[in-house]
Amino acid sequence: MKHRFLFADADMFFVSVELAMQPTMRGLPVVVGGSSGRGVITAASYEARKFGIHAGMSGYRAHQLCPNGIFLKGNYRAYSSYSDRMFAIFRQFSPDVHVRSIDEGFAEISSCLSLFGGEEQLALQLKDSIFEQLGITVSIGIASTITLAKICLEDGKPDGLTIVPEGGQRDYLKELPIGRIPGIGPKTKLYFTKKGILHIGDLYRYTTKEELTRQVGSYGHSLWNLLQGVSTYNEASVHERKSISNENTFYEALTDRNAIEKEVMRLSEKVGFRLRKQGLKAKTIAVKIRYQNFTTITRRTTVQKYVEMDKEIFQEAWRLLQKELRSPVRLIGIGLSSFMDNEDLFSSLYEKDRKLHKAVDFVREKYGRKTIFHAR
């Protein structure tokens, strides 16, 4: 079956949430970040952009450009809650939504099209629902690959809908500047320009994957898929991703608190390893505990920031579990769900997005990937 992907990206998300909460600011140059004249801008309204303000700029510079702008500190709790509500609406339109960052995600929609009467109708209804319920707009792209859907949605920003029909990628990419490929920076752009490649369509001169890879190196594989409309999306692996869990049954019920804590650490490392191996981060941590009398309880928590490291998983799991240590324990399990998808085409090219989120301390990466967490 041919896949069709719908990629949705909220327009100037942080600012939109601020405007939704305080509509009297609509039409004004509103900026999130840099409120004290220090730090960096994380989002700017279209009115503020007219002054030349953009995300990543220093607060100092932004104040110079627009002294009368409304500079807000940022309300990350609100952004996170709007994000959750936005994806909850998205999930009413597809059972298979993949969160890519706080304000963007995609879904494979070919199986639910008949319910909505087609791609365009589905997308418009989704946009309307999000706007009616949250007061923010999203731009949507629909195409046969995830990357193409993300690329094309930019055409309609803000509040737009762009559809590249099946098999239409070549016609669509033909005239598009090379810089429209996500993650292509000035350096790569210059490299392409020197080769006379100004438009994505110029890459079609390389007629095999091998030739393309020889020319552009590690991006060759992803670029080839983009050019040819090859989807590497794998439903089976997506299904496996609904949750990751491990549990352990004890021969003799555990009573010693330290022994239980150790077991929670061991299980945290196990699920953490599987999580990172799949390139995911999780937001929901669940624990399961079975007592000697075979009563089983589960407790879960959804954390503010996505977690990926053993230590973070352990902290949440142990916090939940400690409260339930009433009698000897026969089984302990830890499960992770509500994933953020890091692993995809061009995944390394999304670093820029990630850096921005890091700047606002949204995605915690306090514990680097190289950190090894030792059970004590």
Ligand SMILES: [Mg+2]
């Ligand atoms: Mg966005």
